[in-house]
Amino acid sequence: MKIKIENFNPARKKTEMLGGFVLENSDKILGLNNISSKISSSVKQSLKDLNGEMGKIVVIPTNNKVPAKRIVLAGIGKKEKITNDTIRFVSGKIAQKANELKLKEFSIITPSNSVIETVSATSQITEGCKMALYKFEKFKSKKEGLSPDLSILVSKSNKVSKAIKDSEIISDGVIFTKSIANLPPNECAPTNLASFAKTMAKKNKMKCTIFSKNELEKKGFGGITAVGKGSKNEPKLIVLEHNCGSKNEKPIVLVGKAVTFDTGGISLKPGDKMDEMKFDKCGGCTVLGIMKAVSELRLPLNVVGIVPSVENMPGGESYRPGDIIKLYNGKTAEILNTDAEGRLILADALSFGEKQYSPKAIIDFATLTGACIIALGTNVAAIVSNNERLKQKIKESSERTSEEVWELPLNDDYMDMIKSDVADMKNIGIGRAAGTITAAAFLRNAIEETPWVHVDIAGVAWTQVATKSKPYNPKGATGFGVRLILDYLQKF
Ligand code: BES
Ligand code: MG
Ligand code: ZN
Numbered sequence: 009m010k011i012k013i014e015n016f017n018p019a020r021k022k023t024e025m026l027g028g029f030v031l032e033n034s035d036k037i038l039g040l041n042n043i044s045s046k047i048s049s050s051v052k053q054s055l056k057d058l059n060g061e062m063g064k065i066v067v068i069p070t071n072n073k074v075p076a077k078r079i080v081l082a083g084i085g086k087k088e089k090i091t092n093d094t095i096r097f098v099s100g101k102i103a104q105k106a107n108e109l110k111l112k113e114f115s116i117i118t119p120s121n122s123v124i125e126t127v128s129a130t131s132q133i134t135e136g137c138k139m140a141l142y143k144f145e146k147f148k149s150k151k152e153g154l155s156p157d158l159s160i161l162v163s164k165s166n167k168v169s170k171a172i173k174d175s176e177i178i179s180d181g182v183i184f185t186k187s188i189a190n191l192p193p194n195e196c197a198p199t200n201l202a203s204f205a206k207t208m209a210k211k212n213k214m215k216c217t218i219f220s221k222n223e224l225e226k227k228g229f230g231g232i233t234a235v236g237k238g239s240k241n242e243p244k245l246i247v248l249e250h251n252c253g254s255k256n257e258k259p260i261v262l263v264g265k266a267v268t269f270d271t272g273g274i275s276l277k278p279g280d281k282m283d284e285m286k287f288d289k290c291g292g293c294t295v296l297g298i299m300k301a302v303s304e305l306r307l308p309l310n311v312v313g314i315v316p317s318v319e320n321m322p323g324g325e326s327y328r329p330g331d332i333i334k335l336y337n338g339k340t341a342e343i344l345n346t347d348a349e350g351r352l353i354l355a356d357a358l359s360f361g362e363k364q365y366s367p368k369a370i371i372d373f374a375t376l377t378g379a380c381i382i383a384l385g386t387n388v389a390a391i392v393s394n395n396e397r398l399k400q401k402i403k404e405s406s407e408r409t410s411e412e413v414w415e416l417p418l419n420d421d422y423m424d425m426i427k428s429d430v431a432d433m434k435n436i437g438i439g440r441a442a443g444t445i446t447a448a449a450f451l452r453n454a455i456e457e458t459p460w461v462h463v464d465i466a467g468v469a470w471t472q473v474a475t476k477s478k479p480y481n482p483k484g485a486t487g488f489g490v491r492l493i494l495d496y497l498q499k500f
Contacts, residue, residue, distance in 0.1 A: 009141055010157040011134060011172060015164045018117045019044055019074065023159065025067070025114040026076035027102040029095070031123065032060035032086045037079075038119035039161070046073040051081075058083050062094070065101050067109075076115070080105060087123060093410035095119070095129050099136030100479030106156045107141060118162035127167050131175040133160055135491070138179035139480035144190040177304045178494050182487035184208070185290075185297030189470070189485030193269035193286045197241035198317035201266055201289065205246045205296055205315065212303040219245035229360070230334040231341070231352035232316050238273055238326030238346075239319035245357065246292070248299045248313040252306055259310035260500075261367040262299070262493065263357045265350045265374035266292025266317035273320045273346030274328050287485060288350070290469035291373035292317055294489040301494055309500055314361050316353040320346070332431045336360050337454060340431040348435045350376045351447050355454035362455050369398050370460045371496075372451065373489050379443025380466040386475045388412040389468045389488060392448035395459035402461050405495040411488055413463065416442075422449045465489060 018026060018040050028037035035055045037043065043051050047070050054066045062085030067078050082098045084090060099116060106114040116137075118129050137158050145151045162168055188196065188204055196204075202218045209216035221242040225233050229245065236243030246266075253259070267288040271277060277285070292315035299313040327333070331343040333352070337359035341352065354374055361370055380390045391413045393399040399415065406413045422445045428434035433453055437446025448462050468488040471481060 009138060009155040011176060012157070012159050013164055013168060013172060014159045014161050016161050018161050021115055021159070021161060022075040023077070023113060023115040024111040025078040025080055025106055025109070027080045027082060027114060027116040029084045029098060029117075029119045030055060030058060030060040030081050031084060032062070034060050037081065037117065038123055039117040044074045051079060054081055060085065062089070063098060063101065065105060067105065090124060091410060092128070092132070092408055095124060095132035096136035096410070096480060097478060099133045100140030103137035103140040103156070103158070104479050107154050110154060111156045113157040113159065115159040115161055118160060126162060127171045130160055130162055130168050131171045134172050134175035135179050136480050138176065139182055140482070142183045142186060143482060144187065144484050174305060177301050178491060180304070181297040181301030181494065182490045184300050185293045185487035185490050186485045188296065189287060189290045189293040189487070191286070193319070196289065197268050197319055198244040198266070199241065201268060201292065201315070201317050202244040202246050205248060208296065208300050209248055212300060214299065214303050215249040215251070217247040219247070228334070229336050229356045231336065231356040232318060234327040234331065234333045234343070235273070235320055235349040235352050236318040238323045239321040241268070241319045243316070243318040246313075246315040246317060248296070250299060250302050250307070250309070250311045252308050253310035257310055258368045259312045259365050260497065261312045261314060261361040261365055261370045262295045263314045263354060263361055263370065263372040264291035264293070264295030265289070265354055265376065266315050267350060267353070268317060268319050270320045270347070270349065271322060273349065274322050274326050275346040276322055277347060284470070287470040288375050289317065290375050290485055291465060293485070294373045294465070294487065297487060297490045298493050301490065302497060305494075305498070307497055309497060311497065312361065312365055312367070314357045316357040318349070318353055320349045335454065337363070339433065339453060342428040342431040342434040344434050345436045348447070350374050351435060351450040354451055358451060358454040362458050367458055370455060370458050371402070371463065371493060373463045373465055375466045375469050376464045377444045377447045377466055379440065380464040381472075383416070383444055384414055384467055386467040386472045388414050390444050390464040391415050391461055392418050392445060392464070393461040394418070394452060395461070398459040398461055401496055401499075402492070405492050405499070409491040409495050411492040416445050416448070418445055418448055418452060422446060423452065426450055463489060
């Protein structure tokens with residue numbers, strides 16, 4: 009999909025489909041002052057029918073009375089209710105319509121500055137359209153592969169051009185994350201994931217180090233090694249480094265859980281929906297997508313991405329309930345459920361990240377607990393943190409990107425819930441109480457004092473039954489977290 013900016017009078021634009029936004033109860037297309045009198049009657053009727061209802065669209069054929077072949081009106085609701093997601097959402101709808109009609113190109117009129125700030129609007133149009141046109145069809149014999157080009161009609165400025173370029177990179181990061189996260193587990197074992205990371209890093213001239221099973225054992229990554237034992241697909245630790253900050257500046261470390269398939273191991277999961285555990289690598293895929301975009305945006309920062317990757321399988325070599333293992337930081341953990349594997353591999357990665365890089369901040373992403381879905385549902389991620397300032401920054405980015413987060417508490421009483429009789433910690437809490445927090449408490453033990461935010465994306469990483477439908481999140485992985493963290497890093 010190619011995107012270009014045009015400083016064109018929309019009424020004169022020759023295009024297959026001309027899209028414009030309409031406020032509730034309004035009879036005007038935003039940004040279009042004079043609808044040609046030749047077709048104004050049919051447009052007027054459609055505007056009335058649409059009534060600017062948020063998310064609704066109407067296509068009007070113009071019968072060659074104006075240069076545009078079709079006009080598509082897209083409702084954006086009441087002005088007071090417009091959020092940072094409104095234009096992204098509705099643009100996605102328009103793009104999908106263009107796709108459905110098999111158009112080669114379409115155009116969208118940027119709404120006027122008084123309704124939504126122009127630069128932000130063009131970013132949202134870009135992201136909404138690009139993301140909505142992604143489709144996971146690698147394994148379909150018959151591919152749609154449609155990718156209509158888009159003209160954004162807006163008065164040109166350097167700011168607008170930059171916003172669109174950046175948004176294209178950000179959307180490509182999200183699409184990269186989705187396209188590996190959607191891969192089936194037989195096509196994406198830890199070794200495959202590592203090689204995707206390597207290829208991407210090479211293209212973007214980023215440093216990439218892969219730790220093999222032997223190296224992980226030797227270096228004391230007891231969590232990754234234990235969980236990885238049950239599968240003949242060996243574990244890997246992927247480390248990407250983007251060094252565009254000043255030399256002595258401490259980096260920001262991003263960590264992502266990449267369990268390429270989570271059967272639960274010896275504590276085997278029930279069969280129902282087990283296939284969805286191919287998405288247990290989404291945290292790691294999010295980190296890879298962020299790193300790709302960070303390097304393409306050439307952000308003047310030092311950022312490190314760390315992705316521990318394993319397959320959690322039952323077998324004669326598997327780790328077991330009752331085992332006591334030693335994590336990277338020397339602390340011991342009693343295993344009481346092999347299905348609580350994410351925290352073990354993340355603990356190693358977090359301790360390694362802190363020790364190796366002395367970072368300014370650590371942010372981790374993980375499809376960590378089913379309890380998170382019970383607590384917050386499938387549209388909001390849980391965050392747990394040890395640092396007020398960092399947490400606040402993430403919340404602000406969440407507001408701007410509409411990737412929603414909600415904070416859960418973590419005090420000493422929760423830390424006590426994972427104390428073990430025979431080791432420093434146990435890998436589950438007490439019964440099902442506060443499952444998301446006790447998992448975070450385990451992670452908290454892996455770092456000393458570095459500002460840290462943990463993001464549990466179990467509910468939001470892929471579309472589930474209760475997921476709010478969004479045109480830019482078609483079925484499958486959502487890439488949650490990529491836009492959130494890129495916003496945070498861009499504001500740094
Ligand atoms: N990957 C799962 C968490 C999960 C389950 C995410 C369903 C999304 C949907 C994780 O490894 C896990 O199995 N967690 C257990 C922890 C429990 C044994 C303490 C869980 O949530 O049941
Ligand atoms: Mg598990
Ligand atoms: Zn898991």
